[in-house]
Amino acid sequence: xxxxxxxxxxxxxxxxxxxxxxxxxxxxxxxxxxxxxxxxxxxxxxxxxxxxxxxxxxxxxxxxxxxxxxxxxxxxxxxxxxxx
Amino acid sequence: xxxxxxxxxxxxxxxxxxxxxxxxxxxxxxxxxxxxxxxxxxxxxxxxxxxxxxxxxxxxxxxxxxxxxxxxxxxxxxxxxxxxxxxxxxxxxxxxxxxxxxxxxxxxxxxxxxxxxxxxxxxxxxxxxxxxxxxxxxxxxxxxxxxxxxxxxxxxxxxxxxxxxxxxxxxxxxxxxxxxxxxxxxxxxxxxxxxxxxxxxxxxxxxxxxxxxxxxxxxxxxxxxxxxxxxxxxxxxxxxxxxxxxxxxxxxxxxxxxxxxxxxxxxxxxxxxxxxxxxxxxxxxxxxxxxxxxxxxxxxxxxxxxxxxxxxxxxxxxxxxxxxxxxxxxxxxxxxxxxxxxxxxxxxxxxxxxxxxxxx
Numbered sequence: 001x002x003x004x005x006x007x008x009x010x011x012x013x014x015x016x017x018x019x020x021x022x023x024x025x026x027x028x029x030x031x032x033x034x035x036x037x038x039x040x041x042x043x044x045x046x047x048x049x050x051x052x053x054x055x056x057x058x059x060x061x062x063x064x065x066x067x068x069x070x071x072x073x074x075x076x077x078x079x080x081x082x083x084x
Numbered sequence: 085x086x087x088x089x090x091x092x093x094x095x096x097x098x099x100x101x102x103x104x105x106x107x108x109x110x111x112x113x114x115x116x117x118x119x120x121x122x123x124x125x126x127x128x129x130x131x132x133x134x135x136x137x138x139x140x141x142x143x144x145x146x147x148x149x150x151x152x153x154x155x156x157x158x159x160x161x162x163x164x165x166x167x168x169x170x171x172x173x174x175x176x177x178x179x180x181x182x183x184x185x186x187x188x189x190x191x192x193x194x195x196x197x198x199x200x201x202x203x204x205x206x207x208x209x210x211x212x213x214x215x216x217x218x219x220x221x222x223x224x225x226x227x228x229x230x231x232x233x234x235x236x237x238x239x240x241x242x243x244x245x246x247x248x249x250x251x252x253x254x255x256x257x258x259x260x261x262x263x264x265x266x267x268x269x270x271x272x273x274x275x276x277x278x279x280x281x282x283x284x285x286x287x288x289x290x291x292x293x294x295x296x297x298x299x300x301x302x303x304x305x306x307x308x309x310x311x312x313x314x315x316x317x318x319x320x321x322x323x324x325x326x327x328x329x330x331x332x333x334x335x336x337x338x339x340x341x342x343x344x345x346x347x348x349x350x351x352x353x354x355x356x357x358x359x360x361x362x363x364x365x366x367x368x369x370x371x372x373x374x375x376x377x378x379x380x381x382x383x384x385x386x387x388x389x390x391x392x393x394x395x396x397x398x399x400x401x402x403x404x405x406x407x408x409x410x411x412x413x414x415x416x417x418x419x420x421x422x423x424x425x426x427x428x429x430x431x432x433x434x435x436x437x438x439x440x441x442x443x444x
Contacts, residue, residue: 001147001175001433002226002278003120003304004334006087017240018203018233026085033203036229036343044087046281046334049173050201051230053343054281054334056087061333068096068311071103 004046004053007032009039023047087333091305100310101133104317111137112320113269114313115262115405117255118276119146119433120304121312126438128306130313138317141269141405142438144258144358145276147223148175148431150403151251152357153391156181159249162218162384163189163196169212171205172220174198179430182391202234202248209238209246218380221248226278228252228369229343232350235371235378247380250370253356255279256287257367262404263295270405272316274302274309277331284339288327296325303331350375360399360427397426402435409439416440 007023012034014020019034023045032045037052039045045052090096116122122142125131131140144150160181163170170186177186177198190196195215199205202219209217221231231248238246255276262268275285280301288299298319302312308331315330329335347369356368371379381387393399396414401407409415409428419425421437428434432441 001120001173001222001431002118002145002224002276004226004278004281006085008086016237018237026088030200033201033230033233035233036340036346046278048226048278049230050203051233053226053229053278053340057333061087064311064332065090065096068100068307072099 002048004048006044006056007047009034009041009043009045012039012041021052088305091303091307093307097306097310100307100314101130104138104310104314105135107314107317107321108135108137109321111139112271112317113139113141113405114272114274114316115141115143115270116274116302116309117143117145117259118274118279119149119431119435121274121276121302121309122146122435123433123438124304124306124309126442130306130309134313138313141408142402142435143262143405144361144403145224145255146428146431146433147227147251147253148179149399149427149434150253150358150360151176151179151222152359153182153393154357154389155249155251157389157391158381158386159220160184160186160189161386161389162249162380164192164194165216165384168216168218169195169197169208170218170220171197171199171208173222175431176220176222180424202230203237206234206237206241206243206246209243210241213245215245216383217246219246219248222251224253224255224276224279225283226276226281228347228351229282229340232346235350235375236346238378244377247378247383248371249380251356252351252369253358254353254367254369256291257364258358259291261361261364261367263291263297265404267404267406270297272297272320273299274312274316275299275327277301277303277308277335280331280335280339282340282343284337285327285329285335286337286339292325292327298325299327301327301329301331301335303334358403360393360397360403362400394425399426399428399436402428409436412436
C-alpha cells in the first residue's frame with residue numbers, strides 16, 4: 001500500500017490549481033501531483049498514488065551504493081574472510 | 085530503471101547478507117513494521133538467507149489488513165446506495181465485510197470504481213454533479229497527503245457531492261502498543277521508509293529512548309531491506325540505542341513539511357480500532373470538525389454499524405509479532421486468500437497472504 005515508484009519528471013504544468021507533472025516510469029508515462037515537493041524537470045521522485053512524496057537524492061544514493069559495495073572488500077583483501 | 089535495478093543487484097544483496105553473518109553473535113528478534121517490506125522479505129527469501137540467530141517478525145503495517153471490519157461494513161452500506169459512486173484503491177475491493185465485499189456490491193449493480201489517485205475521485209465528482217462521490221480514504225502516513233489533498237481540492241472547487249470515508253492509522257502509536265505489551269519480544273525495528281519520507285523520523289527518538297530499542301529507517305527493494313537489517317543488527321551488537329537512517333536517498337529527519345502541514349490542516353489525531361488488534365489510543369487520524377461536510381460517516385449516517393471478528397483467527401497476535409502464520413490452525417485450511425478469516429490473509433501485503441503465496 002505504501003509503495004512508491006521512482007519516476008523521472010518530464011514536464012511540469014498547472015491543472016485545476018495544482019502543480020502537476022508528466023512522469024516517466026521507465027518508458028510508461030503517468031500524471032502526478034507535485035504540490036508537496038519542490039521538484040524540477042529531470043528530478044527523480046518517488047510517486048505514491050499519483051503524488052510525489054520525495055525527491056530522490058542522487059548523491060545519497062551513490063554514497064550508499066559505494067558503501068555497500070565496499071562491505072567485505074577489506075576482509076577479502078586481508079584474506080581474513082576464509083579464516084573467520 | 086534508475087533507482088530500482090541497482091537495488092535488486094543479487095551480488096550486492098549477498099554482500100550485505102554476508103556482512104550480517106559476520107556481524108551477528110547472538111539471537112535477535114527484529115520486526116519490519118511495513119507490509120510492503122514483509123512482502124519483499126518473503127518474496128525474495130531474505131529471511132531464509134539470514135543467520136539462524138536473526139528472526140524477523142511481521143508488523144501491523146498493512147492498512148488494508150488493519151482497517152476494522154465495521155468500517156468495511158460501513159463502506160458496503162454506503163456503496164450499495166443508488167445515488168453513490170464509491171471510489172477505492174483496488175486492494176480494498178475484495179476485503180470481506182461481515183457478509184459481503186465491494187465486488188459483490190458492484191456485481192449487484194452498485195457503482196464501485198477503482199481509482200489510482202484520490203484526485204481521480206474529485207474529477208468524478210466534478211463530472212457527476214447529480215451523484216454522491218465517496219472515496220474510501222485508508223492508509224498510513226504515506227497515503228495521508230494524497231487523501232487530504234482530495235478534500236482540499238474538493239473544497240477549492242466548491243464541490244458539494246464529494247466526501248471521504250476515513251480509516252487512517254499512524255505508525256508510532258502502533259510501535260508503542262507493541263513495545264508496551266508484556267508479551268513483547270521485538271528487540272529492533274525496521275521503520276517504514278515511505279511513512280518516513282512524509283513524516284521524517286523525528287517522532288522515533290522518544291520511543292527509542294523509552295523502550296531502549298534501536299530502529300533503522302528502511303526502504304523496499306531487496307538491497308534496502310538487507311541494509312536495514314544489517315544496520316539494526318550493527319546497532320544491537322554494539323549496544324547502541326538510536327534511530328539510524330538506512331534509506332537516505334528518500335528520507336530526511338524532518339520529512340516533507342508541506343505534506344505534514346496539509347495533514348494537520350485537515351486531520352486530527354483520534355482513537356482508532358485496528359482489525360485483529362483492537363483499539364489503540366490516538367493511533368489514527370480523522371477529519372477535523374470544520375471538514376464535516378466532507379465526512380462520509382456523517383453524511384450517510386452509518387455510525388451505528390458494529391461488527392465482530394472470527395474467533396478462529398489469530399491475526400491480532402501475528403500483527404503484534406507474537407505468532408507466525410503457520411502457528412494458526414486455520415492457515416491454508418479454513419482461511420485462504422479466497423476465503424480470508426482475518427486481517428493478515430485479506431491483503432496481498434498481509435503476512436498470512438505472503439506466506440500462503442510464497443511458502444505453500
